[in-house]
Structure formats: structure tokens, C-alpha cells
Amino acid sequence: MSSELVIQGSLFTPVSPTEFTFLRQALVCIDSTGTIARIVRATDTDYSDVQQTAQRLDHLWQLPHNQYILPGFIDLHVHAPQWPQAGLALDRPLDQWLNTYTFPLEAKFADTTYATKVYHHLVHELLRNGTTTAMYFGTLHLDANLALARQCAQQGQRGFIGQLAMDNPDQTPATYRQASSQEALQTTERFIVQLQRLAKTTGAALTPVITPRFVPSCTSETLRGLGVLAHRNDLPIQSHCSESNWEEQYAELTYHQRDAAVLDQFQLLTSRSVMAHGTQLNADDLTLFADRQTTVAHCPISNCYFGNAVFPVQQALQHQVNVGLGSDLSGGFTPSL
Ligand code: GUN
Numbered sequence: 001m002s003s004e005l006v007i008q009g010s011l012f013t014p015v016s017p018t019e020f021t022f023l024r025q026a027l028v029c030i031d032s033t034g035t036i037a038r039i040v041r042a043t044d045t046d047y048s049d050v051q052q053t054a055q056r057l058d059h060l061w062q063l064p065h066n067q068y069i070l071p072g073f074i075d076l077h078v079h080a081p082q083w084p085q086a087g088l089a090l091d092r093p094l095d096q097w098l099n100t101y102t103f104p105l106e107a108k109f110a111d112t113t114y115a116t117k118v119y120h121h122l123v124h125e126l127l128r129n130g131t132t133t134a135m136y137f138g139t140l141h142l143d144a145n146l147a148l149a150r151q152c153a154q155q156g157q158r159g160f161i162g163q164l165a166m167d168n169p170d171q172t173p174a175t176y177r178q179a180s181s182q183e184a185l186q187t188t189e190r191f192i193v194q195l196q197r198l199a200k201t202t203g204a205a206l207t208p209v210i211t212p213r214f215v216p217s218c219t220s221e222t223l224r225g226l227g228v229l230a231h232r233n234d235l236p237i238q239s240h241c242s243e244s245n246w247e248e249q250y251a252e253l254t255y256h257q258r259d260a261a262v263l264d265q266f267q268l269l270t271s272r273s274v275m276a277h278g279t280q281l282n283a284d285d286l287t288l289f290a291d292r293q294t295t296v297a298h299c300p301i302s303n304c305y306f307g308n309a310v311f312p313v314q315q316a317l318q319h320q321v322n323v324g325l326g327s328d329l330s331g332g333f334t335p336s337l
């Protein structure tokens with residue numbers, strides 16, 4: 001067998017939430033499509049043959065002993081338009097932070113040239129940090145969200161990309177919201193069609209994600225309509241759930257239910273849903289998440305700033321809730337998962 005590239009080094013790979021495999025000085029053989037064709041262990045009989053052939057063809061890349069091979073990271077929760085304020089503006093509680101800094105920044109993505117510049121840099125930086133798959137919140141702007149998708153396609157990152165929906169006039173500024181539920185739903189539908197077309201023409205791994213920002217920022221009509229769209233098109237869903245006391249209280253005051261139950265009522269908790277944070281999820285909520293097979297994007301750095309709490313990872317795992325990691329840029333300041 002001859003490979004385009006053979007990387008020789010020690011590698012870690014997770015096999016469950018609590019276990020990983022370690023291979024010392026393996027040969028990772030990569031074919032001309034960039035796919036791992038084979039991993040040769042030091043104990044395999046043809047180990048020396050594969051190594052020598054690669055060396056002769058000048059295809060061998062030997063890692064120094066202080067470097068390791070890891071699988072690509074999957075960042076489950078990135079606010080793409082917040083990249084320009086990563087590491088900044090973390091001095092206010094969530095509701096004030098959104099209105100003071102974040103909504104005005106996201107509104108700037110009406111300018112697609114600005115969006116392309118920011119997203120080029122963001123995707124590049126995430127790849128440099130080992131993030132080969134990201135689940136992104138975009139903005140209200142369809143063209144900017146497609147610009148993000150093009151960057152993923154051009155730079156070779158798998159992207160799950162959300163056209164943001166937020167239309168509740170009580171909780172969002174007039175300068176940064178959709179004018180009606182109809183506008184929110186129609187824009188989402190157009191985005192789904194255009195992103196799927198882009199995925200087809202580029203061959204890139206791009207998937208549209210149904211993205212109600214969170215319960216407070218959406219009208220009930222929009223939450224209902226997005227649940228229907230997700231089911232009709234069999235699409236992933238992302239939002240925030242029980243991030244903070246403030247968010248939890250909003251659900252109880254407005255819907256007389258817990259945040260998780262509100263999302264569930266609108267069919268937004270599915271096996272393809274990724275809900276960020278969850279610091280305030282109680283045992284009943286975790287049982288609901290497990291029943292629906294919904295995943296939590298655990299964002300530990302952000303939770304220090306906005307959750308004022310710690311997500312109970314062990315408790316979630318005991319309830320058999322699926323948990324992954326998110327940077328929550330820019331609620332979390334670092335692009336490094
Ligand atoms: N809740 C609603 N929007 C946001 C956001 O942009 N970041 C975080 N951390 N929480 C949110």
C-alpha cells in the first residue's frame with residue numbers, strides 16, 4: 001500500500017466519555033483524498049515495510065517525541081459574529097451584555113464585506129486550534145451566514161450553521177430583530193435552501209441548523225414554526241437552555257414552565273438538538289433531555305461569566321444525557337477547545 005502521507009507519532013483517541021485509546025508510535029496513513037486509510041500499530045507485522053516505503057517516497061512525517069496526534073475537535077457552540085469581541089466586554093451580566101455589546105456588534109454583519117473578513121479569520125483561527133467541526137450561530141443576515149459557510153467550504157472545516165431567529169419586540173432592540181414571525185420563518189426557509197445548494201455545488205460538509213436564539217428572544221409563534229421546520233426538513237436544532245437564573249425566571253414568568261419544558265413544548269428538543277449551557281437544569285430537566293436524546297453543549301469558561309454557576313457534568317452523565325464541549329465564543333474568550 002502506498003499513501004500520500006504517513007504520519008508517525010503517538011496518538012490518543014477517545015472511545016467513550018471516560019476512556020481513550022493510546023497508541024505509541026503508530027503510522028497514520030492518509031490517502032490522496034485526505035482520508036485516513038489505515039492506522040498501523042507498532043505491533044503490526046508490516047510496520048517496518050510501511051514506514052520504509054513512506055520514507056523512500058518522501059511521504060513520511062515523523063513527529064518529535066513531545067508532540068501527539070489527536071482527532072479533530074468538535075466545538076458545539078460558537079457565536080461566529082462575536083469573534084471581534086473575544087476576550088473583551090465580559091464585565092456585565094448576560095441580559096446587559098447582550099444589549100450593550102453583543103446585539104450592536106452582531107448588527108454590523110448587515111455588511112457582507114465585513115462579515116467575510118471576520119469569518120475568514122475566525123475559521124482560520126479555529127482550524128489552527130484543531131477545531132475541524134464547528135456548530136455556529138450566525139446572525140440575522142442571510143448573506144453573512146452564507147459567507148461563513150463559504151469560508152468553511154474554502155478552508156476545509158465541517159460547518160453546522162444557523163440562521164439566527166429572534167423577533168420578540170419585548171426582549172430585543174428594534175435595530176436587531178426580525179420584524180415579524182413570518183420574516184423569521186421565511187428567512188430560515190430561504191437559508192436552508194441556499195445552504196443546501198452551496199453544500200451540493202462545493203461538495204463541502206455544510207448543514208443548516210434551526211436556530212432560535214433562546215426562549216426570551218423569540219415569540220411563541222416563531223418557536224412553534226421553527227419546531228415544525230426542523231421536523232419537516234429533518235434538521236439539527238441549536239439554542240440556549242437554562243443558561244442562567246435570569247433565563248430560567250423568564251420562562252417561568254412568561255410560560256409558567258421551566259425553560260427546557262418550553263423548548264420541548266415547541267418540539268425543539270430532539271435527538272438532533274444541541275442546547276448550550278444548561279447550568280440550571282434540574283433532575284426533571286435532565287430526564288427530559290435523556291428521553292429526547294438531546295445534547296448539552298457544555299461551555300465551562302462562559303458559565304463562569306454568564307451562568308454564575310457550574311454545569312453538573314457528572315449528574316448529566318448519570319442521567320445518560322449526551323454532553324459535548326463548546327467554546328461559546330465570545331461568552332468564552334478562547335478559540336481553543
Ligand atoms: N443567550 C442568548 N444569546 C446569547 C449569547 O450570544 N451568548 C450567551 N452566552 N448566551 C446567550
Ligand code: FE
Pocket residue numbers: 077079240276328331
Ligand atoms: Fe452561547
